[in-house]
Amino acid sequence: MSMGGTITDAKASSAEDRSDAIIVSFDSRWHDALNSGRISCIIRKRIPKDAYEWLYVHVNSPIGAICGRAKINSASGITLIEAVNLADEIGLSEKEIYSYVGNGNSIGCYRIGSFELAMNPKKTGEINKLVNYNPPQSFLILSKPAKQIIDEMSEFCSIPAEGAES
Template identity: 35%
Template sequence: MSNPMPFKSQSESERSGDILVSFSSRWIDRLRGNFPNYIFRRRVPSSFVPKRVFVYVASPISEIIGFFNAKYIQQITLPEALNIASEAQIDADELKKYFRGYNTVGCYAIHDNMIFDEAIKLSELREHFDFFPPQSFVALSYESSGWIDKKLSKPPLQDSLSKQADGTLRGGFDESKI
């Protein structure tokens, strides 16, 4: 594509309400497995609570692997974060090291999450967008949120569908999970 669309919203009026948060590739097993109840970050949105938080796993994975919905986002103290560190699936020493020199901890309380059956690769993002993985997070444009929704709602091949115990179809995208 010669003129890729912006992935990041350029203004508040272009902001879709979704964000993308980058994670180190060492978090991949924790994010794909038993998803944490809390996510701790140095920077979090302060002017709005996002509708969805897309999860980008950095190199060498370089993919959007899913999203989560946040019940709330708040700034908490390091001792408060240490009290819930096990629910965030992070070791206390690792948490202390990550937040050394910081007075507060940005905390996403996770409502629910969805891990995609088929992740969205960095090469595909760059094919359509002016995409550079953020160091922390980026607010998505309407165009990028809409593109992700269309990509995920492609009907899967009938043979690849399997009904889960909760009634959802595995292999496609269930909008009721949003």
């Protein structure tokens, strides 16, 4: 709780509370590739069933902050072979894709467009002063009030992307 009352939850608690955004966590090694716009496809073992407009990028330790967001052009399951064919857009080698997918034949894939950098990236501790936020294991559906707070805190700004779709 803050001195002014209850802190809003980052995670949407109902369909009415859902924003048009999800937060996805990334290992810190992805920071530069995402910020430069070199990545236009992101594979994940779990993706949401519903469509969302924005994918907010939380980069894990040692950065530990929401560093940007990208427009989601589509989110769907793709085959392992399709993922391998997208290796350059994903930013992984064929071997890394096989290793990540494991024994499965399919994987979730976000195709992203324009990337917006957080001009004022906020670490988890700073976010938690206003929003009850824990970086997700796979994804988190952002509540409407939390999205507004994070947008105001982060000051997102479009960047020209090397490989992203418009």
